[in-house]
Amino acid sequence: MPLARERWDCHTHIFGPWNEYPLAERPTYVPDEAPFRALEALHAECGITRGVIVQATPYGDDHRALLAALSASQGAYRGIAVITENTPEESLAHMHQHGVRGIRLGMMKHLAGKPDVSRMGELLARIKPYGWHALVHAELDDVLATVPALLRYDVPLIIDHMARAPVARPQEWQPLLELLHHPSLWIKVSGADRVTDGANGFQAALPLMSALIQGAPTRAIWGSDWPHVNIRYPQPRLPDLLALLRRACGEDPAALDAVLNGNPRRLYG
Numbered sequence: 001m002p003l004a005r006e007r008w009d010c011h012t013h014i015f016g017p018w019n020e021y022p023l024a025e026r027p028t029y030v031p032d033e034a035p036f037r038a039l040e041a042l043h044a045e046c047g048i049t050r051g052v053i054v055q056a057t058p059y060g061d062d063h064r065a066l067l068a069a070l071s072a073s074q075g076a077y078r079g080i081a082v083i084t085e086n087t088p089e090e091s092l093a094h095m096h097q098h099g100v101r102g103i104r105l106g107m108m109k110h111l112a113g114k115p116d117v118s119r120m121g122e123l124l125a126r127i128k129p130y131g132w133h134a135l136v137h138a139e140l141d142d143v144l145a146t147v148p149a150l151l152r153y154d155v156p157l158i159i160d161h162m163a164r165a166p167v168a169r170p171q172e173w174q175p176l177l178e179l180l181h182h183p184s185l186w187i188k189v190s191g192a193d194r195v196t197d198g199a200n201g202f203q204a205a206l207p208l209m210s211a212l213i214q215g216a217p218t219r220a221i222w223g224s225d226w227p228h229v230n231i232r233y234p235q236p237r238l239p240d241l242l243a244l245l246r247r248a249c250g251e252d253p254a255a256l257d258a259v260l261n262g263n264p265r266r267l268y269g
Contacts (some may be wrong), residue, residue, distance in 0.1 A: 011223020021065035027058035036069035107138035161191030198233025209248035
């Protein structure tokens with residue numbers, strides 16, 4: 001059975017052009033320029049028709065590059081914002097009109113994040129009226145410590161990058177798989193290169209990817225993580241990541257179509 005014509009990449013970032021969209025004054029990291037037009041071209045080459053652009057921390061709360069890309073895409077791409085308790089209500093409404101459909105909750109220490117449930121809960125309460133969801137960017141221990149409390153806010157949560165679960169210790173995956181029984185919790189099977197440190201074509205990530213897809217078959221989505229910032233190995237190729245996902249789905253066209261099409265279409269519209 002052929003894949004549906006619509007295919008989603010649910011995790012990308014964009015940077016630049018620098019003369020139009022410079023980084024914040026003291027960015028958390030300094031990436032290479034990776035403008036929206038380069039992402040569009042790569043997606044077209046690989047048969048990706050829809051995408052999600054996640055606001056990257058080096059831009060702080062400056063969403064101009066994100067909103068310009070969403071407008072240029074004419075509805076083909078959705079956005080994920082980074083907000084604070086001081087983000088004006090009119091800014092949320094403006095972003096929603098431009099295609100933003102969620103926020104990212106960052107707990108990664110190297111990106112100056114921390115697991116502050118009270119503060120994150122306040123942000124979830126602010127986005128709930130818009131029907132948005134929240135990405136949870138954290139390592140496994142912080143996911144397990146915070147997500148049960150965050151789910152009480154009745155906002156869908158998506159765990160980014162497979163919670164960076166240890167591929168070599170599958171006995172530690174069970175609490176995450178049990179957590180995925182919650183109907184408002186989704187999993188993003190992205191970051192295969194990160195959990196394997198770029199080794200051996202990321203093959204060691206396959207059992208984890210498969211377990212997570214099987215654990216939440218109607219709430220699993222996929223993202224390339226382009227342009228693959230903060231890595232110390234060769235940049236992953238999008239066709240290779242798609243081939244890995246196909247294998248993680250057991251070469252089952254229906255399972256693959258759910259991850260690339262049906263599930264993200266329900267989430268992002």
